[in-house]
Amino acid sequence: MKYFFGLLLWMKVLGASAQETLKSPDGDLELKFSLDNKGVPTYALTFKGKAVLLPGKLGMEIAGDSISLRDGFRITGTQVSSVNDTWTPVWGQSSRIRNQYNELEVALYQEKRDTRILLRFRLFNDGLGFRYEFPKQKNLNYFTVKEELTEFRMTGDHKAFWLPGDYQTEEYKTSTTLLSGILPKLKSGTLKVGENYPLYENKGLVSVQTPLMMKSSDNLYINIHEAALVDYPAMMLELKGQTFSAHLTPDAVGNRAYIQTDFTTPWRTVLVSDDARDILASNTILNLNEPCALESTDWIRPVKYVGVWWEMFVKGSTWAYTNETNTKLGKTDYSKLKPNGTHGATTANVKKYIDFAAKHGFDQVLVEGWNEGWEDWYGLWKEDVFDFVTPYPDFDLNYLRDYAKSKGVRIMMHHETSAAATNYERRLDEAFRFMTANRYNAVKTGYVGYPIPRGEWRSGQWMASHYLRVAKEAAKHHIMVNSHEAVRPTGLCRTYPNWLAQESARGTEFEALADSDPDHTTILPFTRLVGGPMDYTPGIFQTTFDYYDPSNKKRVHTTLVKQLALYVTMYSPLQMAADLVENYERFPDALQFIKDVAVDWDETHILEAEPGDYVTIARKAKGKNEWFVGGITDENGRTAQINLDFLPAGRKFKATIYEDARGAHWETNPMAYGIRTVEVTSKTVLGQILAPGGGVAISIK
Numbered sequence: 001m002k003y004f005f006g007l008l009l010w011m012k013v014l015g016a017s018a019q020e021t022l023k024s025p026d027g028d029l030e031l032k033f034s035l036d037n038k039g040v041p042t043y044a045l046t047f048k049g050k051a052v053l054l055p056g057k058l059g060m061e062i063a064g065d066s067i068s069l070r071d072g073f074r075i076t077g078t079q080v081s082s083v084n085d086t087w088t089p090v091w092g093q094s095s096r097i098r099n100q101y102n103e104l105e106v107a108l109y110q111e112k113r114d115t116r117i118l119l120r121f122r123l124f125n126d127g128l129g130f131r132y133e134f135p136k137q138k139n140l141n142y143f144t145v146k147e148e149l150t151e152f153r154m155t156g157d158h159k160a161f162w163l164p165g166d167y168q169t170e171e172y173k174t175s176t177t178l179l180s181g182i183l184p185k186l187k188s189g190t191l192k193v194g195e196n197y198p199l200y201e202n203k204g205l206v207s208v209q210t211p212l213m214m215k216s217s218d219n220l221y222i223n224i225h226e227a228a229l230v231d232y233p234a235m236m237l238e239l240k241g242q243t244f245s246a247h248l249t250p251d252a253v254g255n256r257a258y259i260q261t262d263f264t265t266p267w268r269t270v271l272v273s274d275d276a277r278d279i280l281a282s283n284t285i286l287n288l289n290e291p292c293a294l295e296s297t298d299w300i301r302p303v304k305y306v307g308v309w310w311e312m313f314v315k316g317s318t319w320a321y322t323n324e325t326n327t328k329l330g331k332t333d334y335s336k337l338k339p340n341g342t343h344g345a346t347t348a349n350v351k352k353y354i355d356f357a358a359k360h361g362f363d364q365v366l367v368e369g370w371n372e373g374w375e376d377w378y379g380l381w382k383e384d385v386f387d388f389v390t391p392y393p394d395f396d397l398n399y400l401r402d403y404a405k406s407k408g409v410r411i412m413m414h415h416e417t418s419a420a421a422t423n424y425e426r427r428l429d430e431a432f433r434f435m436t437a438n439r440y441n442a443v444k445t446g447y448v449g450y451p452i453p454r455g456e457w458r459s460g461q462w463m464a465s466h467y468l469r470v471a472k473e474a475a476k477h478h479i480m481v482n483s484h485e486a487v488r489p490t491g492l493c494r495t496y497p498n499w500l501a502q503e504s505a506r507g508t509e510f511e512a513l514a515d516s517d518p519d520h521t522t523i524l525p526f527t528r529l530v531g532g533p534m535d536y537t538p539g540i541f542q543t544t545f546d547y548y549d550p551s552n553k554k555r556v557h558t559t560l561v562k563q564l565a566l567y568v569t570m571y572s573p574l575q576m577a578a579d580l581v582e583n584y585e586r587f588p589d590a591l592q593f594i595k596d597v598a599v600d601w602d603e604t605h606i607l608e609a610e611p612g613d614y615v616t617i618a619r620k621a622k623g624k625n626e627w628f629v630g631g632i633t634d635e636n637g638r639t640a641q642i643n644l645d646f647l648p649a650g651r652k653f654k655a656t657i658y659e660d661a662r663g664a665h666w667e668t669n670p671m672a673y674g675i676r677t678v679e680v681t682s683k684t685v686l687g688q689i690l691a692p693g694g695g696v697a698i699s700i701k
């Protein structure tokens, strides 16, 4: 409603002019909006005079409506405005965030359908955001989107870091090819989520998903994603030639989205720079999201945690209590079933993790497999598998709750839903009350399998709304959320800062399930992390798994030191130390870095970055005179140039450097590391050697 009245107030008839230009505050980016001779809205973008996006179409196709919102528009008014302010995130990569942009609002009228829409463009110094706005009006109260007609027309055969546009998952390896290589690679049928994880493969495969990172041959870095995905499906991109077209994830009957006006779509974002570091430093996606919607936030705290988890991947521990199958929710008496002897979430094992957390200063202990239902827990016929409130007989919930309390530690709740979102929503209130009653204030959710409602996809409108409903509901109970297998994030953590992190990409678990490439974590900051923090679960010290079982030739594709560096390079207010506590006890000196590293920051400095090759980041811990530096490289060794000019001038600091030992190598010698301390100042530049697949981690006090 407010947009419609706003429109009436602002309307400025433009006469014949059908072209509008907008510049970013620093003048480097320029947007040109125009209507073509058929009245189709188009937009184009340049950076320092170089084309970034050629004129691409905008519009919306409405189901069952032959006119739709594709052409025949005229401009009825425009409005230009500017914003330059700062805001304070509850947690983040910096304690203040500048929000500076110039905005162009274009009011359009389509005669044949008697419909008004608005297009809103915001140009920041590092990128563009734009969205469609549908004011409430006689001819547009409700509609069904058949397809969004947004185009992104690239200017050349760019190098792209991409994942297939699978409606179900973001857990593929990244492919790095030219744009012209995308369709052949998709058609080759070789893209798999993982050799032991065939669940999602090739279902609903569109060209690519976002965040999509590209680099042009003239060294422009371009990232396409979206911000504020609310009540709408995620955007995939279909490639034809060098043009990407929006392809919204469909629902069970093939529609894309059901809209009631007033409505605004998510923002479509295009980050651009000639310096890769600017992509990592960008706050544009957060800035395009609404401010915090929660009344109080003092209960929200960044979390460093350990957990009964990695042993399920490398040591044969099980989530399930018994080997019996066909257990039924509420109808199976577990105390009568024979325990399988491999159950991980036993009282004694959890107690061991609580002791470790207390001793080493971790906030929480994740316990998976604590609740009934894991014997055969997913599949199309499985709706009522978990009730989220019934512990297995060998998990003494009351005892562990009280024991954790006595040690100043919390247990982290785990709600695997097996993607039965309907079941979860029915039980959510009870599940959250149960958590509060038992001292849990954070939940890791999971959505393995095909969603229920059946036929929905994890990136469709219904599921996107579900994850957000859960985060909002959790906030009412003062619960923090870490969602796994949820659709990739779009900066909603600004509005709902209790939504601390998500998985939504190939995490560390894949090193055990299949593999990941040594360049994986040099790409993720440019792709997945653009939308928000990831629960990547780093910190694997025992990098080879034949240590547990000589026949297990899988391994982590990094050195041990690179695992440390990830705590700095993979920003998240929620960080797991994922390895087994017995492994941490073998390497107490390396563990010290994980104990020390902050999870909330005053400042972030992107020192070096190139997608697919290397990332070096320095951050200042929130409210402390402590800095942490993480540097990582791909399969090639390199010397990182670490300029410490972010330190206060004129003072001396002690830097503890965790480094790959001479001869270290992710494949042949991954666990060789050294630790040394040096005196540094703001004038120091460290030339630090990183092993192939290696890294460096530095703490400065």
Ligand code: NOJ
Pocket: 309, 368, 416, 446, 448, 484, 485, 503, 509
């Ligand atoms: C997949 C999640 O990513 C993983 O962390 C979890 O352990 C399993 N699902 C079981 O819920």
Ligand code: CA
Pocket: 171, 484, 485, 503
């Ligand atoms: Ca997962």
